[in-house]
Amino acid sequence: MRNLIWISGASSGIGAALAVSTPYPEARVIDLSRRGGVVEHFAADLAEPADWGRVEEHFVAELDGFKGERVVFVHNAGTVVPIGPAATVDAEAYAKAVLLNSAAPQVLGRAFLRATAGLDCERHLVMLSSGAATKAYPGWSAYNAGKAAVDHWVRTVGLEEAAAEQDSGGAVKACRVIAVAPGVVDTAMQDEIRSVDEQAFPAVKRFRELKSSGGLSTPEEAAAGLWAVIAAQYPPGTVLDLRNLPN
Numbered sequence: 001m002r003n004l005i006w007i008s009g010a011s012s013g014i015g016a017a018l019a020v021s022t023p024y025p026e027a028r029v030i031d032l033s034r035r036g037g038v039v040e041h042f043a044a045d046l047a048e049p050a051d052w053g054r055v056e057e058h059f060v061a062e063l064d065g066f067k068g069e070r071v072v073f074v075h076n077a078g079t080v081v082p083i084g085p086a087a088t089v090d091a092e093a094y095a096k097a098v099l100l101n102s103a104a105p106q107v108l109g110r111a112f113l114r115a116t117a118g119l120d121c122e123r124h125l126v127m128l129s130s131g132a133a134t135k136a137y138p139g140w141s142a143y144n145a146g147k148a149a150v151d152h153w154v155r156t157v158g159l160e161e162a163a164a165e166q167d168s169g170g171a172v173k174a175c176r177v178i179a180v181a182p183g184v185v186d187t188a189m190q191d192e193i194r195s196v197d198e199q200a201f202p203a204v205k206r207f208r209e210l211k212s213s214g215g216l217s218t219p220e221e222a223a224a225g226l227w228a229v230i231a232a233q234y235p236p237g238t239v240l241d242l243r244n245l246p247n
Contacts, residue, residue: 076128079100079143
């Protein structure tokens with residue numbers, strides 16, 4: 001095995017498209033999710049803090065003795081529900097959304113960095129971001145805040161990784177920690193968005209128009225763009241949007 005790849009939320013959508021289009025030879029691909037689907041599955045509910053430690057133990061166990069070329073973790077899992085004003089949405093669902101969108105990326109990202117720190121190979125940590133990280137959409141407070149947290153975590157940890165490499169004179173290789181917004185992609189999440197009314201989500205009309213006008217990209221297109229970004233080896237701490245990259 002030359003490449004070991006984890007993708008969270010790979011049971012459907014962008015995650016599943018990433019899992020079946022891995023461009024590396026001799027790759028072992030592991031889906032971190034509740035349901036599983038198209039590839040090897042490690043069952044975990046990433047909105048449950050109790051499962052975060054299990055995932056870290058899994059990273060450590062699977063990396064023991066690894067001598068391959070590359071390790072990759074794409075953190076794709078996230079949720080846009082509940083949709084609606086923060087003061088009125090279901091409390092339990094809101095707490096789970098905050099844990100999944102804001103806390104899980106940071107905790108699992110740290111776990112991956114720690115588990116891979118001693119490896120002398122390429123290390124890539126890719127966080128899925130969104131345009132919602134910089135544009136506030138009423139009705140999406142947990143989602144907006146979660147993606148903004150992801151972006152700033154990546155910028156901060158990117159500085160740490162680059163400094164560690166520089167301070168070691170290159171003896172320690174930086175993990176290429178980046179955040180990538182894939183654009184508006186035709187997934188089940190978009191189905192959920194379009195199903196709500198304007199009171200809960202005033203911007204819903206825009207997303208319905210994107211669907212009817214053919215303005216959504218496919219999960220396969222998003223996956224191709226993400227693999228291309230990983231191959232481009234952007235500096236640690238890079239935050240980018242696939243829609244703004246040159247063709």
